[in-house]
Ligand SMILES: Nc1ncnc2c1ncn2[C@@H]1O[C@H](COP(=O)(O)OP(=O)(O)O)[C@@H](O)[C@H]1O
């Protein structure tokens with residue numbers, strides 16, 4: 377944390393043995409229609425959790441609950457040992473003020489299916505924005521770090537481009553660099569390659585693989601089963617807002633226990 | 646001359662002579678242009694040569710001290726009313742988009758009212774505010790008086806004009822700004838939130854700059870309307886550009902030339918503003 381004196385420590389690292397993400401009995405509905413039902417999930421620190429499942433099964437909603445982009449209706453959710461979005465008092469959950477939720481989100485990176493880069497800023501400005509505005513990093517320092525990150529995702533020469541002047545794969549790599557600039561402890565990926573032309577998928581997965589190797593804790597919603605098999609430490613299959621099956625990726629993919637998993641895999645493969 | 650034929654039977658590219666390309670001609674466009682130019686010249690000549698327009702009088706009053714003072718009032722009023730419209734309009738737009746039902750209903754009510762009543766009526770209403778409330782007081786409820794004054798001391802023609810134009814402008818601007826903010830995709834706010842940015846920062850750094858692209862062209866038009874809209878204040882005897890011209894021709898009976906003087910100044914101001922609008926639009930368009 378050198379040079380980042382203003383950053384408040386993020387709930388500390390989870391205690392030894394404590395998972396980075398712990399979810400217990402999570403439920404969520406939209407307009408009375410249940411979207412997530414009784415979800416239990418642990419993501420060990422430094423591991424890669426892949427989530428697969430048919431469209432509409434609640435994968436995006438689950439990710440959005442982890443950094444409180446969506447409210448939860450029931451259950452508990454901790455990141456780094458800290459309750460997300462709420463304060464527990466007298467057996468009830470009280471929603472935290474937006475300011476405190478924003479502070480929690482600082483150290484949870486998120487990458488979206490449609491990149492969501494800021495179109496009025498260059499690649500470099502996209503990456504510098506949060507460190508300067510949120511962490512109050514001096515611009516020169518934020519700039520140096522952003523240039524390093526661009527280099528790391530293989531875009532060293534393209535810092536001056538606006539998102540509209542970048543390919544989908546390049547945009548997604550800038551989006552990953554933008555999230556990494558906040559030095560997150562946890563990265564959430566929501567179908568990061570689903571909007572890409574097939575020949576651009578590889579370059580984004582390579583960056584993610586590299587990130588996993590560096591020890592980042594990652595939750596990845598994806599349809600790339602090869603990625604899940606090779607990089608994932610755990611695999612969760614969701615359907616109808618529930619966790620249907622989980623286990624080691626190789627085991628689940630090669631020999632699923634549940635009929636619904638088998639059916640889904642037979643359709644995807 | 647024998648042309649060597651490749652196997653395909655087609656001539657080799659280097660052997661095809663470079664051909665001149667003749668663009669399609671548009672004879673009717675040229676004919677129409679000629680007619681329009683002739684008509685325009687005829688109109689110009691008849692205006693310039695007609696002594697009834699009294700061009701020497703126009704030239705005499707163009708830089709008249711009184712006219713210039715009126716022009717200054719028009720410009721100041723435009724600037725002040727637009728600034729008020731933008732500030733209050735932004736607040737109204739944010740209220741309108743708020744999840745709080747009371748705030749959004751209040752904004753809706755304001756916009757409904759001030760867009761519905763003619764600005765002319767609003768101007769006269771504010772000018773005569775003293776008849777409704779002779780005394781303006783600001784006091785802590787049931788407590789001490791903080792500020793008190795006679796309404797006629799506060800509501801001068803200038804403040805009445807500002808209130809009438811600015812409050813109505815806010816209602817129009819609010820709708821433009823609301824549409825601009827609503828045009829920014831939700832994913833932008835989500836991405837900014839996910840980075841740990843606070844709502845105020847998200848609005849200032851992410852949403853507003855993108856909304857500006859949508860907001861600037863219509864607001865530019867509103868500024869241009871406002872330049873001319875300020876001429877309504879002649880009903881409350883505020884000496885803007887038009888009212889000054891009217892004051893002069895009421896005395897000299899040189900009605901047409903003085904109206905031309907005023908119109909020429911409106912033309913000049915609007916032209917300058919249009920150029921400014923062009924550059925502002927270009928500034929906010931980049932990156933998309
Ligand atoms: N903002 C919303 N309002 C209402 N329903 C929603 C909203 N977002 C998602 N849903 C519904 O919740 C369910 C789960 O959606 P989602 O989490 O996006 O699934 P997935 O990412 O697995 O495709 C779907 O049935 C979807 O229609």
Ligand SMILES: [Mg+2]
Pocket residue numbers: 435436437567
């Ligand atoms: Mg989804």
